[in-house]
Amino acid sequence: MRVVYLGWFLQRAGYGTCPAGQFKVVEYAVEATLAHAHECGEWRLPVETIVDFEAMLALYDSQLARAPLHEVLTAEQKLRAFLAGTSRSPIPVDA
16 A cells, blocks of 8 residues: 555656556555455455556656655655544545
């Protein structure tokens, strides 16, 4: 989930053009995988979301290659602030 949220914050800072809905697809897939793992002990991503995960990892990799360190640190701060809060997600539902 860290890659998803840091990627979201970096994209909001101008580093990336991934459709916002793709972030939600990956976020929901991670949540479903965690719920399934908790119930069954099996960690398996839904097959139909593998392409979305690959795109998210590629985006994050390119963001780390392009974004200056201060932007990455700002994204890290935003992630920590989100984690300390009560919001369910930093990504809007209508994204």
